[in-house]
Amino acid sequence: MAEWLKDVEPLTLKGRIAVPYSWWVGDTGSRFLMSLRDDRKILGTKCPSCGTVFVPPRKNCGRCFVDIEEWVEVAAEGVIEAHTIVHYAYPVQPVKPPFAYALIKLDGTDVGFLHLIKKDLDKIKNGLRVKAKFKEERTGSILDIDSFELI
Amino acid sequence: MDNAAIVGVAQTKYERRKKDQILADLVFDVTRAALDDAGLAIGDIDSVVTVSNDFFDGRTISGMAVGDAAGGEDKNISTVSGDGAFGAFYGLMRVLSGYKATIVVAHYKGSEGSVPITTNGMFDPIFHRHLGIDAISAAALQADAYMARFGIREEDVAQVSVKNHGNAKNNPYAQLPMDITVADVMKSRKIAEPLKLLDCCPISDGAAAIIIANEEIAARTKKKPVWVKGVAHCCEEYFLGDRRLSDPVALQDAARRAYAMAGITDPMAEIDVAEVLEPFSYMEPLWLEGLGFCKPGEGAHLIEKGITTMGGRLPVNPSGGALSANPILVAGLARLIEATLQVRGEAGDRQVKNAATALAHGFNGPCGQSHCVWIMGGKK
Numbered sequence: 264m265a266e267w268l269k270d271v272e273p274l275t276l277k278g279r280i281a282v283p284y285s286w287w288v289g290d291t292g293s294r295f296l297m298s299l300r301d302d303r304k305i306l307g308t309k310c311p312s313c314g315t316v317f318v319p320p321r322k323n324c325g326r327c328f329v330d331i332e333e334w335v336e337v338a339a340e341g342v343i344e345a346h347t348i349v350h351y352a353y354p355v356q357p358v359k360p361p362f363a364y365a366l367i368k369l370d371g372t373d374v375g376f377l378h379l380i381k382k383d384l385d386k387i388k389n390g391l392r393v394k395a396k397f398k399e400e401r402t403g404s405i406l407d408i409d410s411f412e413l414i
Numbered sequence: 415m416d417n418a419a420i421v422g423v424a425q426t427k428y429e430r431r432k433k434d435q436i437l438a439d440l441v442f443d444v445t446r447a448a449l450d451d452a453g454l455a456i457g458d459i460d461s462v463v464t465v466s467n468d469f470f471d472g473r474t475i476s477g478m479a480v481g482d483a484a485g486g487e488d489k490n491i492s493t494v495s496g497d498g499a500f501g502a503f504y505g506l507m508r509v510l511s512g513y514k515a516t517i518v519v520a521h522y523k524g525s526e527g528s529v530p531i532t533t534n535g536m537f538d539p540i541f542h543r544h545l546g547i548d549a550i551s552a553a554a555l556q557a558d559a560y561m562a563r564f565g566i567r568e569e570d571v572a573q574v575s576v577k578n579h580g581n582a583k584n585n586p587y588a589q590l591p592m593d594i595t596v597a598d599v600m601k602s603r604k605i606a607e608p609l610k611l612l613d614c615c616p617i618s619d620g621a622a623a624i625i626i627a628n629e630e631i632a633a634r635t636k637k638k639p640v641w642v643k644g645v646a647h648c649c650e651e652y653f654l655g656d657r658r659l660s661d662p663v664a665l666q667d668a669a670r671r672a673y674a675m676a677g678i679t680d681p682m683a684e685i686d687v688a689e690v691l692e693p694f695s696y697m698e699p700l701w702l703e704g705l706g707f708c709k710p711g712e713g714a715h716l717i718e719k720g721i722t723t724m725g726g727r728l729p730v731n732p733s734g735g736a737l738s739a740n741p742i743l744v745a746g747l748a749r750l751i752e753a754t755l756q757v758r759g760e761a762g763d764r765q766v767k768n769a770a771t772a773l774a775h776g777f778n779g780p781c782g783q784s785h786c787v788w789i790m791g792g793k794k
Binding site for chain 1: 433472530531534540541543544545546547550554556558603604606608651
């Protein structure tokens with residue numbers, strides 16, 4: 264560091280980039296989120312080629328490189344495949360730590376579904392079954408599922 | 415592939431806060447130092463690649479802001495917005511497509527922005543971003559999936575942090591040279607289980623540059639050229655839940671193709687030193703498995719047996735790795751620079767004896783979504 268700068272408080276200039284976006288959710292994502300909002304149901308899509316049931320649903324299968332058109336209703340419960348209990352806080356988190364993230368294999372699906380677990384953190388283990396808890400007021404968001412709870 | 419070599423390298427010291435230099439200052443310093451290292455002038459360079467990220471840098475088309483400092487004012491210049499190992503790959507492609515000498519410069523100041531907010535932005539805005547997931551919590555999910563699958567203990571991966579912070583004592587560029595023990599790692603603050611503070615990289619500021627040249631330029635540089643023997647990269651799925659996080663398939667594929675290009679059939683026997691990008695301790699053994707140095711689930715045994723320590727059969731991260739300094743984007747280029755210095759025999763106190771063939775690795779995306787593998791050697 265330059266000698267003279269050691270004797271003074273180096274200047275910083277504060278800034279913030281806050282750009283508003285409106286992401287169109289698209290027809291596949293909209294059907295999924297509207298189903299959470301209106302029916303408390305979790306929908307997936309099934310690849311006609313490899314048979315993978317994706318949730319959240321996908322419009323195409325990146326593995327087989329084909330369109331997906333078949334919709335399936337999947338269970339609102341499943342098995343924890345991986346989890347972490349988070350102890351640090353930053354502004355984007357929707358809940359105050361400690362809380363957990365988990366990859367959950369919902370019954371009838373073939374991929375992990377990423378979501379939150381807020382309770383019974385000391386009891387969480389991979390392999391345990393969990394069930395979705397829906398919010399009372401739902402807006403068409405992934406957070407219409409408040410979290411998953413141990414069964 | 416035509417022959418191409420790394421003929422000049424430079425790094426800044428990596429620090430928590432560089433208060434007296436803006437990004438362009440860092441870029442100018444490493445650009446000039448890489449030219450000096452190569453014995454070339456800026457007029458010898460005909461192509462510039464910057465490794466710049468708008469979201470991290472807080473400005474749009476960020477590469478343009480450091481173009482002058484990278485000597486790009488009258489040249490062909492473009493940007494890779496990802497890890498420096500991929501920036502170097504693009505630089506190599508420039509040389510293979512007819513440019514004589516490309517400078518690749520990467521820069522990052524973690525002290526100026528917010529790492530979690532920025533890495534949250536790499537996740538899907540419709541399904542994942544609102545959950546608050548970021549690079550650290552995603553890595554913790556991968557650590558859990560990997561360690562649970564193979565019965566790896568937290569103490570096992572803690573040894574990586576002990577080794578790499580110890581190695582950093584031999585690297586004048588490292589940010590966190592430390593004498594620590596497994597017990598220190600175990601009792602450090604929980605961040606996202608199973609990751610504790612000392613399982614995680616620091617926030618760093620710094621820059622690095624390399625010059626990649628064709629044979630004509632490499633024939634007249636000051637330092638011994640270090641040749642690209644093999645290189646490949648590969649990517650896997652975007653959504654974390656679509657991937658088997660304990661099975662780094664993209665890395666396996668990149669390694670297989672890089673080895674084939676380099677004529678390597680037994681990596682453990684034929685590679686003398688490896689620099690892998692491990693911002694979290696569990697990543698080093700997982701990537702070593704993906705690179706084929708051992709079977710799946712056995713990566714943690716390599717350090718136990720002393721294979722990956724200095725003096726072992728395959729020293730891994732003699733520099734101290736990303737655990738000891740993680741200027742994001744720069745970090746993969748730093749691995750390639752360290753591999754180059756090893757092959758030159760210029761790695762100082764961190765030099766591995768008779769290092770003829772070195773591996774360098776970088777990755778992009780959460781939990782290593784895409785990987786880039788380089789094999790560097792002293793002979794054409």
